[in-house]
Amino acid sequence: MAEVITYSLFTDFDINLFKSGKHFRLYEKFGSHPVTVNGVEGTYFAVWAPSAESVSVIGDFNFWNEKQHRLNVRWDASGIWEGFVPDAKEGMRYKYKIKSNHNNIVTEKSDPYAFSYEKPPNTASVISNIEGYKWKDKAWMGYRKDKNGLDKPYAVYEVHLGSWMRNEDDDSFLSYDQLADNLVDYLKKMNFTHVEFMPVMEYPFDPSWGYQLIGYFAPTSRFGSAKGFMKLCDRLHQNDIGIILDWVPSHFPSDDHGLGFFDGSHLYEHPDPRRGYHQDWKSLIFNYGRNEVKSFLISNAFYWFDKYHIDGLRVDAVASMLYLDYSREEGEWEPNIYGGRENLEAVEFLKEFNHEVYASFDGIQTIAEESTAYTGVTNDVSYGGLGFGMKWMMGWMHDTLEYFSKDPIYRKHHQNEITFSLAYAFSEKFMLPLSHDEVVYGKKSLLGKMPGDEWQRFANLRLLYAYMYTHPGTKLIFQGGEFGQSSEWNFAQSLDWHLLEFKPHKGLQTFVKDLNSFYKNTPALYEKAFSTEGFEWINYGDHENSVISYIRKGHDEKNDVVVICNFTSVVRKDYEIGLPRKGKLKQILNSDFKKYFGSGISNSKEIGIKKKSRDGRPYSAAVTLPPLSLVAFEII
Structure with a gap:
């Protein structure tokens, strides 16, 4: 031997x-x-x-x-x-x-x-030696703290590497090297500030989309080597694009070669199946109370920040970690020592995870996919919060898509669905997600959710994006949504890039490109994205016309942006809105331009503001609202 x-x-x-x-x-x-x-x-x-x-x-x-x-x-x-x-x-x-x-x-x-x-x-x-890669992102790492801050623009493009684009000749995956060229060029062209990768850690089963992890410390070999993934991250940073990775500390698969029953005992998973087995996903749940398991998971978070220079972790399925009764019937779970439903060990783990990564890596962010009303998800740990930088605003997503799916004729009866999010928009630091979860399992593509004929569906989708980008919070769009993918997302094939041969799709893509640029260059949309000081309603009660209007504010009131959404296909001329000061209105965004496949109705000239009270304000102006559109103005 x-x-x-x-x-x-x-x-x-x-x-x-x-x-x-x-x-x-x-x-x-x-x-x-x-x-x-x-x-x-x-x-x-x-x-x-x-x-x-x-x-x-x-x-x-x-x-x-x-x-x-x-x-x-x-x-x-x-x-x-x-x-x-x-x-x-x-x-x-x-x-x-x-x-x-x-x-x-x-x-x-x-x-x-x-x-x-x-x-x-x-x-x-x-056996792999990941040392020795020569990084060229020193500039980004030096100013990341500024670029990646919560008072900066955050326009995220969510990507599934196996289906964003494939090689045309044999339908094979693009390699990390190819993505370092093709994807980075596309993100830069489209003016996105960040990319979020659905899990890149090694996983055995393609239909899990990567959410059933086996190799927590290994970029999947489907697309190349570990150093190939480093090159992709490096190239993104050289082009000033931040990197967010989906991270799954909530559960893991029970495959024979994985973490489950690792040494013949419940080593990584909780031994009690009421806390160690996830019934929905047929997977195992980490034992957050075991010190060595906590070290494993937090080390894994450190690893991606340290070795791959990533800028953020989006933590999957946080709600399933927080609650002992998550997706369980009565009798299938056991209360904590205080008789409550919170998983106290998981809560402490999340607090420690956030505290440690923020203390050790400058300029990073963590983002919670958390779908409940758990309080303090984005509050600092020292104030009793979980310590996340941001939280997905699932309520906004649900209400907004429900509203937009309705025929504009009936929207006047559902005004509350489109305005309610502002009642709690500042209770957490929210990211607005239109993610992969909304375009699978029979839910239709985003374009497929929109009512009306072809022109109306594209107009609705442009309006949805413009409303999203002018709403408080950061932004996330899933791949294909930016050009109006017609069919649901299919992880097993490339996006339908051929659709860009058609004017409606090309127009939508151009709009998202311009919308990202507008967002990045408009401080009022991001400087106070998480503060009540950054938003003011003009009128949220005009349900009869299905119109809402509001002001977005930054540090300098000269940069304030007046936003008006027309959720019907009726053109509204001489629509009056109240304004806080005198001057003139200058249109700076219009989702109805012809180059976007719109009708071309616009406010082409500067509009005078009159000393006439309206909407509880001393001044007002009359503007034209194109059909199914958002128009934005600055006061000059």
């Missing part, structure tokens, strides 16, 4: 931090690390398996023979097995063969800390 050479990257301090749940850079210790020991090249392996009787590393370097390289268990009761294997080199595949001291169960597991995996459906980990 070949010997495993005794070697360790762990210090006693590392072990103490790990066992206390305070080690947040475990990726520097666990996993496989190519090193040279006493002049011999090989790889150091380390894995946590406290219930194991024995652990062997098997792979290409020993013909997958479990008797060749048995790891040594540490003496300190940490449950860590480790050792140096000569001739185990970068690019070689491996797994851990674990014999449990519970019923002699033997399993073959992928490495939870592996930096690379072989391409699915194969499941082995791959």
Whole structure:
């Protein structure tokens, strides 16, 4: 039997931090690390398996023979097995063969800390050296704190890498290298400030869209290497585009090679199925009360900020973490020690996660996908909040899409659906999402949700986007929405880029491009995006005409923007609105321009403001409202 050479990257301090749940850079210790020991090249392996009787590393370097390289268990009761294997080199595949001291169960597991995996459906980990990439994003990293702040424009393009675009000749995936050219150029052309990637961490099952993770520390090999993904991130930063990754600390799949029942015990998942098994997704739930699991998860967040220079994490399914009774019937869950339904261990984990990443990385953001009325999601941890930077505004999304799906004739009876969001818009720091979840499972595409003939559907969609961009909060649009994808999103094929040959789709894409530019260059739309000082209603009660009007405000009142939405197909001439001061109105945005496939009705000249009270204000002006449109003005 070949010997495993005794070697360790762990210090006693590392072990103490790990066992206390305070080690947040475990990726520097666990996993496989190519090193040279006493002049011999090989790889150091380390894995946590406290219930194991024995652990062997098997792979290409020993013909997958479990008797060749048995790891040594540490003496300190940490449950860590480790050792140096000569001739185990970068690019070689491996797994851990674990014999449990519970019923002699033997399993073959992928490495939870592996930096690379072989391409699915194969499941082995791959020895990978991710050091040595020469980053060229020093400028971005230097001013990221300013670019990525909550008082800056945030126009996010949500992308599923496997279906955004594919190679035309064979329908294969674009590689990270190709995306570094094609996707980055497109984002820059479209004036988006950020991109959000649906999970890029390694996952076994394509129809999960990446939300059932196995390799938390490995960019999926579907699109290339770890350094290929670094190149994509680097190129985005060189073009001043921020990067948000979807992150899934809420659950993980029960595949045999994954984290579940890792060493023959419930190591990563909670042992009580009422808290450790997710019935909706048929997946396992992390044990947030276990210190070593907390270290694993927070280390994973650190890893993507540290090694890939990402700028934000959008945390998936936060509601399922917060509540013990999430999607469970009576009798299927157990209250916490105070008799409540909150998962206190998950709450503390989220607070610690946010506190630690914000303390360690300048200029980053975390975003919660949280669909309930849980209070303080974006409040600072020191004030009892969860500490997120932003939260998805699911109520706005639901009410707005419900409203827009109605025939304009009936919208006057539903004015509250389009105005209600402002009653709570400043209770959290909200991001307005029109995400992938809204265009699957029979919900239709965004364009498909819009009523009317072709012209009206496109006009409605332009109006929806313009309303979204002038509403308080940051913005997110899913791929394809920007040019009016006709069909629902299909993860297994490319977007329908050929639609851009047609004027309505091309016009919509041009509008979104211009809308992003308008947003980025209009401080009133982002400087006070999360403050009541940044928004003022002019009139939200004109339900008979289905018109709303409001003012968006920044630091300088000279930059204030007057916004009017006409949610019907009726042209309204000489529509009067109240205004706060004298001067003239100058139109700065109109979703009805002909280049956008609109009707071309406009306010072409500067409009005089009269000393005539209206809407409770001393001044007013009469404007023209094009059909199914948003028009915006500045006061000069």
